[in-house]
Amino acid sequence: MSDEAVKSKLSPIYRYKDLERHAQKKLSHEVFTYIQSGSGHEETLRANEEAFKKWKLVPEFLQDVSTRDLSISVLGQTYPSPFLLAPVGHLGAAHPEGELAVARAARGKQVPYVASTVSTYTLEEIADTLGDTPRWFQLYCSKDPELTVSFLRRAEKAGYSAIVITIDTPALGFREADLTNQFFPVREGYGSANYFQDPVFRNRLDVTPEQNRAAAIDELVNITFQPKLTWKDLAFLREQTHLPIILKGVLHPNDAKRAIDYGVDGVVVSNHGGRQLDGAIASLDALPKVAEAVNGRIPILFDSGIRRGPDVVKAMSLGADAVLIGRPYVYGLAYNGQAGVEEVLSHLLADIDTTLATAGKSSIRACQAPEFVQHLSNS
Numbered sequence: 001m002s003d004e005a006v007k008s009k010l011s012p013i014y015r016y017k018d019l020e021r022h023a024q025k026k027l028s029h030e031v032f033t034y035i036q037s038g039s040g041h042e043e044t045l046r047a048n049e050e051a052f053k054k055w056k057l058v059p060e061f062l063q064d065v066s067t068r069d070l071s072i073s074v075l076g077q078t079y080p081s082p083f084l085l086a087p088v089g090h091l092g093a094a095h096p097e098g099e100l101a102v103a104r105a106a107r108g109k110q111v112p113y114v115a116s117t118v119s120t121y122t123l124e125e126i127a128d129t130l131g132d133t134p135r136w137f138q139l140y141c142s143k144d145p146e147l148t149v150s151f152l153r154r155a156e157k158a159g160y161s162a163i164v165i166t167i168d169t170p171a172l173g174f175r176e177a178d179l180t181n182q183f184f185p186v187r188e189g190y191g192s193a194n195y196f197q198d199p200v201f202r203n204r205l206d207v208t209p210e211q212n213r214a215a216a217i218d219e220l221v222n223i224t225f226q227p228k229l230t231w232k233d234l235a236f237l238r239e240q241t242h243l244p245i246i247l248k249g250v251l252h253p254n255d256a257k258r259a260i261d262y263g264v265d266g267v268v269v270s271n272h273g274g275r276q277l278d279g280a281i282a283s284l285d286a287l288p289k290v291a292e293a294v295n296g297r298i299p300i301l302f303d304s305g306i307r308r309g310p311d312v313v314k315a316m317s318l319g320a321d322a323v324l325i326g327r328p329y330v331y332g333l334a335y336n337g338q339a340g341v342e343e344v345l346s347h348l349l350a351d352i353d354t355t356l357a358t359a360g361k362s363s364i365r366a367c368q369a370p371e372f373v374q375h376l377s378n379s
Ligand SMILES: Cc1cc2nc3c(=O)[nH]c(=O)nc-3n(C[C@H](O)[C@H](O)[C@H](O)COP(=O)(O)O)c2cc1C
Pocket: 034, 035, 036, 048, 086, 087, 088, 089, 116, 117, 118, 138, 166, 248, 270, 271, 272, 273, 274, 275, 303, 304, 305, 306, 324, 325, 326, 327, 328
């Protein structure tokens, strides 16, 4: 039987746990663990999903829900899907076609894609594959400001329409599972493309990455995170690009207020899927106070723990204008490449659509109402 025939015989996967299990079967122990795990004791990883169970939707019926609109508006753009694909690095570890397979799936469904700095393919290759699909670029501000500016210029040239600066990584989280496995994907060759192709990065090296790959990776690891980064550097970055800047990793309402003071265009309420500060507040629990602090002045995006349609709707009703998903699409990729990602996206879109119908809402925007959710402690 041909590969295509085998693929077409796979039964559809609806449950997140099944998706995770199928992905696990396809991956080495180290790669699966890298994707699935969180930092430390994984308190925050677990809290992210638990938080959704503490909020209950309160539907109102006898509304006309015969047509339902899933589109959202963020930063002056209308997107057909209320979720975006979160930046996830090293996707070549999950599937040989990595980010390109994800980009093809995103293009088919017109789901916006946020490309990671540490992608396996270059930001230009991802952009070419995405065609006219909306795309944002996630930036790790490195220790070398010239390299950071070079990434910005390349992203602008490749048609990315926003820059997502991840602020929750002054250092990589203490990831006990990866440390135990001694697994670091960039050392396996999965997240270096943007660096190795970059003239500024190449200039920092004594010999080219082609001549001494190990030394080039050491340099990448050494400079990727900048623990000295402060709000003042943000003012510099603001001057460097005309693109909207979105800060990813906001959990404290004070950071949301500072973001606005520094001219930032949006925030992502996120704890990096429980991979950074273990013991950090669940993303969903942080959302209401951030929304109160922002008070509609800039868009709020949300991620960490979204697994199904009602999760999307709960986050939107607590103040998000859009959400991002991480692990679900990565498992789809691992399990069945582009088709696996397409399957995950189709099922999530269908679940959101059904959630609207069964909640008496004709649009996702109508879900942005605090009275639509109730915390268990108030019931
Ligand atoms: C394997 C993996 C790699 C990630 N790489 C990045 C990255 O390169 N940049 C970034 O800002 N966030 C990264 N994240 C975090 C995601 O953008 C997102 O915040 C998180 O996955 C959301 O949680 P969820 O997986 O529960 O949906 C990564 C997450 C995973 C699972």
